[in-house]
Amino acid sequence: MSSSDGGQVQERIESLREQLNQHNHSYFVLDDPQISDHQYDQIFRELLELEEQYPQFQSDSSPTRRVGAKSDSSFAEVRHAVPMLSLNNVFSSSEAGEFDRRIRDLIDVELVEYFVEPKIDGLAVSVIYEHGRLSLGSTRGDGESGENVTGNVRTIRSIPLILRTETFPSLLEVRGEVYMSRSGLHELNERQKELGEKTYMNPRNAAAGSLRQIDPKITSRRPLDAMFYSIVRCEDQPMPKSQFEQFKRLSEYGFKVSSESVLVSGIDACLDVREKLLGKRDELDYEIDGVVYKVNQVEHQEQAGYVTRAPRWAVAHKFPAQETTTVVLGIDVQIGRTGAVSPIARLQPVEVAGVMVSNATLHNEDEIKRLDVRVGDSVVVRRAGDVIPEVVSVLTQQKKDRGAEFRFPSQCPVCGSEVVRDAGASVNRCTGTLICTAQIKRGIEYFASRSAMDIEGLGTGIVEQLVNSSLVQNVADIYRLTEKQIIELERMGDKSARNLMSAIEKSKQTTLAKFLVALGIPHVGESTAVSLARRFGNLDAVRSADAEVLEGVPDIGPIVAKSISDFFRHEHNQNIVNQLVELGVQFAPSETDVVTDAKDAPFRDKKFVLTGTLISMGRSEAKKRLERLGANVVSSVSKNTDFVVQGENPGSKADKARALDIEILMEAEFQNLLSDMEQADN
Numbered sequence: 050m051s052s053s054d055g056g057q058v059q060e061r062i063e064s065l066r067e068q069l070n071q072h073n074h075s076y077f078v079l080d081d082p083q084i085s086d087h088q089y090d091q092i093f094r095e096l097l098e099l100e101e102q103y104p105q106f107q108s109d110s111s112p113t114r115r116v117g118a119k120s121d122s123s124f125a126e127v128r129h130a131v132p133m134l135s136l137n138n139v140f141s142s143s144e145a146g147e148f149d150r151r152i153r154d155l156i157d158v159e160l161v162e163y164f165v166e167p168k169i170d171g172l173a174v175s176v177i178y179e180h181g182r183l184s185l186g187s188t189r190g191d192g193e194s195g196e197n198v199t200g201n202v203r204t205i206r207s208i209p210l211i212l213r214t215e216t217f218p219s220l221l222e223v224r225g226e227v228y229m230s231r232s233g234l235h236e237l238n239e240r241q242k243e244l245g246e247k248t249y250m251n252p253r254n255a256a257a258g259s260l261r262q263i264d265p266k267i268t269s270r271r272p273l274d275a276m277f278y279s280i281v282r283c284e285d286q287p288m289p290k291s292q293f294e295q296f297k298r299l300s301e302y303g304f305k306v307s308s309e310s311v312l313v314s315g316i317d318a319c320l321d322v323r324e325k326l327l328g329k330r331d332e333l334d335y336e337i338d339g340v341v342y343k344v345n346q347v348e349h350q351e352q353a354g355y356v357t358r359a360p361r362w363a364v365a366h367k368f369p370a371q372e373t374t375t376v377v378l379g380i381d382v383q384i385g386r387t388g389a390v391s392p393i394a395r396l397q398p399v400e401v402a403g404v405m406v407s408n409a410t411l412h413n414e415d416e417i418k419r420l421d422v423r424v425g426d427s428v429v430v431r432r433a434g435d436v437i438p439e440v441v442s443v444l445t446q447q448k449k450d451r452g453a454e455f456r457f458p459s460q461c462p463v464c465g466s467e468v469v470r471d472a473g474a475s476v477n478r479c480t481g482t483l484i485c486t487a488q489i490k491r492g493i494e495y496f497a498s499r500s501a502m503d504i505e506g507l508g509t510g511i512v513e514q515l516v517n518s519s520l521v522q523n524v525a526d527i528y529r530l531t532e533k534q535i536i537e538l539e540r541m542g543d544k545s546a547r548n549l550m551s552a553i554e555k556s557k558q559t560t561l562a563k564f565l566v567a568l569g570i571p572h573v574g575e576s577t578a579v580s581l582a583r584r585f586g587n588l589d590a591v592r593s594a595d596a597e598v599l600e601g602v603p604d605i606g607p608i609v610a611k612s613i614s615d616f617f618r619h620e621h622n623q624n625i626v627n628q629l630v631e632l633g634v635q636f637a638p639s640e641t642d643v644v645t646d647a648k649d650a651p652f653r654d655k656k657f658v659l660t661g662t663l664i665s666m667g668r669s670e671a672k673k674r675l676e677r678l679g680a681n682v683v684s685s686v687s688k689n690t691d692f693v694v695q696g697e698n699p700g701s702k703a704d705k706a707r708a709l710d711i712e713i714l715m716e717a718e719f720q721n722l723l724s725d726m727e728q729a730d731n
């Protein structure tokens with residue numbers, strides 16, 4: 050284009066900017082991308098080139114300018130026109146009830162309308178828009194004044210650079226929370242580890258550390274996100290009259306708001322919402338440390354007023370803490386089924402998020418070194434979700450007069466075999482595979498577990514005795530046990546002995562998939578076992594397959610293929626498998642094995658991923674029906690996925706599918722397809 054085409058160029062630039070803003074909003078705010086990353090990049094590149102060629106049209110609000118120049122060494126101070134308050138906390142239903150009673154007295158209403166929001170664990174920001182354009186972003190600081198972090202706030206893709214409404218207030222100031230998703234933190238920490246840089250303990254620290262980087266380039270590479278919850282100034286347009294209206298207006302302006310927020314009547318309904326969110330806490334991809342109850346009507350808020358630094362009309366009802374401190378009483382190692390030697394901290398028992406904890410994992414040798422944890426140290430332990438509690442950090446101010454550094458054992462404390470660590474691996478392993486009673490015991494427990502041979506009653510205590518008394522030295526010995534031998538075990542009554550005998554007998558009738566799980570082949574879990582059973586149909590075919598053939602099975606890559614073929618080449622393993630079959634283990638064809646034997650199963654070898662809630666059928670029904678048609682239902686989306694079935698409230702899998710251009714079936718389409726195929730298959 051020549052310079053005489055200025056008008057056209059400007060139009061094109063504006064159109065490209067609008068497209069990018071639109072797609073940014075779909076992707077980062079609505080979680081509903083409309084185009085592929087590649088298409089986005091193309092538009093972005095065209096805009097970048099035009100802006101370079103025609104500098105007269107450059108603008109700070111252009112999506113190409115999310116990452117600006119580095120500021121000086123520190124952030125300038127910003128005084129907040131409206132102070133940034135904090136919230137008072139309540140910790141129990143009765144305290145919440147008292148809060149509600151005070152409110153009812155203050156505003157003289159019998160049933161108060163509350164807007165309930167999750168309390169996101171990040172850090173508060175205030176963002177100002179002048180004539181629709183982002184002009185200032187600041188941290189809370191002491192509430193009266195904070196730091197100017199505009200350059201960094203601009204890098205957060207879910208925060209609009211230009212408001213998305215047709216008309217703008219001349220000035221708008223909004224407040225919200227900058228946070229990092231759990232998956233974002235995980236990725237960041239992996240990257241930091243690779244670079245040998247510091248890792249972050251929790252999403253809040255990571256968000257704070259990232260927002261306060263002097264160089265916006267660094268911030269822009271951090272997976273930050275932001276959710277907004279209030280409008281504190283809005284000039285030339287009417288101020289919203291309620292919390293709920295603020296919520297809707299924020300969303301219209303293009304901000305991300307929490308889909309968990311709800312309008313309710315009365316405190317009991319608030320408590321119900323909290324209960325529900327507490328149950329969902331671990332499913333959310335961001336950390337919440339409670340819920341906030343806010344009097345909905347602004348008029349009522351004003352009536353209720355403020356105490357020193359917090360509103361009287363709102364309160365945070367906290368969840369039980371997921372972190373607490375305690376003392377390390379000892380450091381032990383445990384030997385796993387595959388010989389992995391895992392260090393465990395024995396703790397002074399302490400309650401974390403409602404559960405008594407007396408052991409916490411220290412992960413591996415490197416982690417112990419990084420933490421430099423020693424017996425007697427005060428440590429922070431954390432229980433997030435249903436994961437095993439872990440030691441997060443050592444309280445440094447108490448690091449005085451300590452015991453010796455922990456030395457990772459070079460010999461297995463159980464069998465005395467050498468403990469080795471493969472180059473590049475983080476795990477130390479006991480090399481005594483066949484003689485290590487710890488490995489044997491864990492292997493037998495695993496063999497008997499629900500998803501393997503499912504022998505009810507063969508738990509840790511009994512396995513311990515059976516192995517210690519040499520009655521059982523390998524899994525085949527289980528089927529050689531007599532009732533008399535079992536009765537002689539400690540704490541074993543006649544009836545329990547009979548029950549265990551019959552559970553052992555019953556377990557002989559199994560499926561090929563469960564048997565393959567039971568063998569404990571490294572890297573072979575339930576879903577790989579099902580794929581193997583389906584592809585080969587019988588044990589002999591599986592054990593004679595070489596690595597190359599195995600690699601042809603859906604979901605099996607070179608490492609897993611090699612692991613399977615190595616396992617069956619090993620003489621000891623061959624022996625055990627033969628003995629098990631001789632002792633009467635039999636494989637009834639399972640529902641899924643049968644189906645896929647049919648070469649022309651309509652979905653043969655097709656990979657499906659399910660995401661969100663299906664209304665018309667449960668997930669397991671959908672899975673069963675798909676598998677009956679020959680499909681593989683896998684848990685994560687990759688470029689090899691054929692279809693993603695999307696139910697209500699889909700997760701990030703749907704986004705990923707769109708990004709990879711994988712066909713998405715909405716529930717209704719999916720239902721139709723299923724019933725068509727099932728009819729064709731009959």
Ligand code: IVH
Nearest residue numbers: 134135136166167168169172173226278341
């Ligand atoms: S409202 C006037 N709502 O919690 C009310 N705060 O202790 C001021 N926070 O500094 C805050 N989620 O960083 C509010 N839905 C939410 C919140 C929330 C997280 C944080 C915010 C604030 C702190 C108050």
